[in-house]
Amino acid sequence: xxxxxxxxxxxxxxxxxxxxxxxxxxxxxxxxxxxxxxxxxxxxxxxxxxxxxxxxxxxxxxxxxxxxxxxxxxxxxxxxxxxxxxxxxxxxxxxxxxxxxxxxxxxxxxxxxxxxxxxxxxxxxxxxxxxxxxxxxxxxxxxxxxxxxxxxxxxxxxxxxxxxxxxxxxxxxxxxxxxxxxxxxxxxxxxxxxxxxxxxxxxxxxxxxxxxxxxxxxxxxxxxxxxxxxxxxxxxxxxxxxxxxxxxx
Ligand SMILES: [Zn+2]
Numbered sequence: 001x002x003x004x005x006x007x008x009x010x011x012x013x014x015x016x017x018x019x020x021x022x023x024x025x026x027x028x029x030x031x032x033x034x035x036x037x038x039x040x041x042x043x044x045x046x047x048x049x050x051x052x053x054x055x056x057x058x059x060x061x062x063x064x065x066x067x068x069x070x071x072x073x074x075x076x077x078x079x080x081x082x083x084x085x086x087x088x089x090x091x092x093x094x095x096x097x098x099x100x101x102x103x104x105x106x107x108x109x110x111x112x113x114x115x116x117x118x119x120x121x122x123x124x125x126x127x128x129x130x131x132x133x134x135x136x137x138x139x140x141x142x143x144x145x146x147x148x149x150x151x152x153x154x155x156x157x158x159x160x161x162x163x164x165x166x167x168x169x170x171x172x173x174x175x176x177x178x179x180x181x182x183x184x185x186x187x188x189x190x191x192x193x194x195x196x197x198x199x200x201x202x203x204x205x206x207x208x209x210x211x212x213x214x215x216x217x218x219x220x221x222x223x224x225x226x227x228x229x230x231x232x233x234x235x236x237x238x239x240x241x242x243x244x245x246x247x248x249x
Contacts, residue, residue: 029042
C-alpha cells in the first residue's frame with residue numbers, strides 16, 4: 001500500500017492515507033489509517049483535491065491546451081481559485097531566455113531576429129478587461145538559422161520592450177540580427193550589424209508559423225485568462241517555456 005503524502009485526512013489531519021476504491025460516480029475514496037480517527041473513509045472535497053500532484057499537473061496541461069479557468073475547474077473538479085493559484089505558482093519558474101540553448105551556441109554563428117508575434121487579439125474577449133487599448137504583445141528573438149526561440153518578452157508596442165528583449169541577449173554576445181522595418185529596430189540597432197528587410201524575415205516567419213499559430217489559438221481560446229495581464233503572460237510564458245525552450249514547467 002502506498003501512502004499519498006499530498007492527502008490529509010479532513011477529520012484528524014493524519015497523513016497516513018491510502019486509496020480505497022471509487023464511488024459509483026468515479027470519485028476516488030480514501031482511507032485514513034489513524035486508528036484513533038473517528039471517520040475512517042472519506043472523499044476529498046472540492047478544494048483539497050487541488051493538492052494532488054496529478055491534479056496540479058493536469059491544471060497546467062489543460063491551461064496550455066487552451067482550457068479556461070472555469071472549464072479546467074469544472075472538469076477536474078476543483079475550485080477555480082485552485083487553478084489560478086497553481087498557475088501563479090509557476091510564474092517564478094518561468095525563464096525569459098532559453099539559457100540552456102544559448103550557453104551552447106557560438107555567438108559568431110548565430111544571427112537572431114526579433115519580431116512581434118502572437119498579438120493578443122482585441123475583440124470582444126478583451127472587452128470585459130474594461131480597457132480595449134491594452135493589447136499585449138509577445139516579442140521574441142529567434143535564431144535566424146534554426147528558427148529556435150532564444151528569448152521572449154511581453155509588453156506593449158514600445159521601445160522599452162524592444163530594449164528589454166535586446167538586453168536579455170546581450171550577455172550571450174549575440175550581435176548579428178535581422179529584423180523588419182519597424183521604427184524601434186532602426187533607432188536602437190547598430191546599422192553596421194542591422195540588416196532590415198522583408199527578405200530576411202520571411203524565412204523566419206515560415207519556420208515560426210507553427211508556434212505562432214498555436215499561441216494565437218491559445219490566446220483566442222483562453223478567454224478567462226485575458227481578464228488579467230498576469231494570467232495571460234503566465235500561460236503564454238509557460239507555453240513558450242515548454243514548447244519553444246523545451247523546459248519542464
Ligand atoms: Zn483520520
